[in-house]
Amino acid sequence: MARQKNLARRHEILRNTFMLLKKRGMENVSLQMIADKSGISKSLLQSYYPHKNLLITEIVTNFMTAVLKSLNATDFKNLNTYSKMKIFIYLILEQGIQDEGVERVVKSILSDGDSLDRWSQILDDWLKHEGVKHDLGNDRQVQIGLNFIVTAGGGLYVKRTEFDLDADQISDIMVKTFMSTFLSIDESKISQTLAEAKSALQKYELTTLTQAINKMFDN
Missing domain, CATH: 1.10.10.60 (Homeodomain-like)
Structure with missing residues (x-):
């Protein structure tokens, strides 16, 4: 009790x-x-x-776990890992763009070093769960790559108006950088990955995730 x-x-x-x-x-x-x-x-x-x-940090964990659960949706579950990574990042950023309150939360995450580290760790743990971590090469290289794209992508998000960027473009840059620079994946595979993610996102209702985030501390 x-x-x-x-x-x-x-x-x-x-x-x-x-x-x-x-x-x-x-x-x-x-x-x-x-x-x-x-x-x-x-x-x-x-x-x-x-x-x-x-x-x-605990709010970051719950927030991102709610987003990761959305990747089990029918439209996403059969996609390749990097397509789902693109969708994961996109959904976090787009939530902030669509909802002024959530944007304050996202900016709080991006302005806190511990929260950024937690985001990177969540991605790292998720790659292990996906069963692809062992195929990615040097573990330290992967960790550096995840930390780099989270920090750099966060900076782009904060300055998105100045650079005229949206969530789709920023998540493309983050995933493309991770795949090409840190995993040495060829350009054709990267293009296929991003196209697959965009196609799946066209069928997804963002309100589904919004409702899950608003209820994530109800139980």
Whole structure:
């Protein structure tokens, strides 16, 4: 019973933090504000999450896990791994472009080093789960590649208006860079991968993912 109560309280804290991040952005949200919204003391909040970055990292994990689950949808599950990687990145960025609140969350992720590292680790773990990690060559090279594209792609997202880029173009650049520069995959395979992803995305309703993200702390 105590364990269920603790889990429920963690979900409540995460839900309230997510709502505050959507409304105000990370730099304008304090632990005291999260505690007040959750109806608990700051000291009790810190017994669960001593630092705000721990909260952000857990929200990043849940946010990206919700997106990864969408890759199991019928339209995506039979695609090759790199097509799904393109879709994964696209969906994260497009959520931010479509929803002003989610954009504040995405920008919070991109402005936090620990969150960027977590994004890279989630991608790395996912590649292992896909069963292709052993085919990618040097593990350190893959990790460097993932860190590079997440950081560089995040920078492009933040400056997308200045560079006149959308989520489709940024995710193309990120996946193409990873495949060509760090995995030495030939251009024809890359073009086929990106085309496959675009075709699948045309059939996907983004509202499905939006609903999943809005409910990710309900259970």
